[in-house]
Amino acid sequence: MGIRNIPAAGTHRKRSRVNNHFRSFVGTDPHQLEVIMINNAFIFIIVSIVLTLLSLLLDRKKTVMGLKKGWKMFQNIAIPFLNILILVSLALYVVPPSLIVKYLGPGSGWGGQMIAAIVGSITLIPGFISYPIASVLIKEGASYAIVATFMTTLMMVGVVTLPLEIAYFGRKVAILRNVLNFITAIVIGTFVGFIL
Numbered sequence: 001m002g003i004r005n006i007p008a009a010g011t012h013r014k015r016s017r018v019n020n021h022f023r024s025f026v027g028t029d030p031h032q033l034e035v036i037m038i039n040n041a042f043i044f045i046i047v048s049i050v051l052t053l054l055s056l057l058l059d060r061k062k063t064v065m066g067l068k069k070g071w072k073m074f075q076n077i078a079i080p081f082l083n084i085l086i087l088v089s090l091a092l093y094v095v096p097p098s099l100i101v102k103y104l105g106p107g108s109g110w111g112g113q114m115i116a117a118i119v120g121s122i123t124l125i126p127g128f129i130s131y132p133i134a135s136v137l138i139k140e141g142a143s144y145a146i147v148a149t150f151m152t153t154l155m156m157v158g159v160v161t162l163p164l165e166i167a168y169f170g171r172k173v174a175i176l177r178n179v180l181n182f183i184t185a186i187v188i189g190t191f192v193g194f195i196l
Helices: 002-026 030-058 060-094 097-104 106-122 127-139 144-156 162-169 171-195
Strands: none
Touching: 030 060, 060 127, 097 106, 106 144, 106 171, 127 144, 144 171, 162 171
């Protein structure tokens, strides 16, 4: 009995060291992540301004045309983005954090992961909107594994767009792609949960 417990304990310590290494690498401290995101945003803004000014010097007409197209794209994206954030905020206000922890928290197991995978598969929202939603869910108590599963199925699986996909690629390819991506999303979520 004692000899059998030695490898198990060693394996546990090894896994703990791996988890701590990845935690320090990705920086799971919310304040640290917020600082990194702000710094990255400033860098991105500065680089964008410099490149825009350089583009103006090289070709003013094309740059103005590009800025106009960008502004139109922003207008098209802004309204759906704000609507979804408002709906998510209202939903999180109505749903108590204890319920989120129960069904989407670390203790929810495979059931919570399946809920996240199904919701992500049938939800039709732009991928970039999933990031603030994921951040809010984690702050409310959802596990990293479940949020990773939700985001991956949101990006890779499309139940709502399946008829359109079948029309372009055929039934067999479309269904096979979605099924394989659904399974892959669960594997990715499980791996993220194992690391974090």
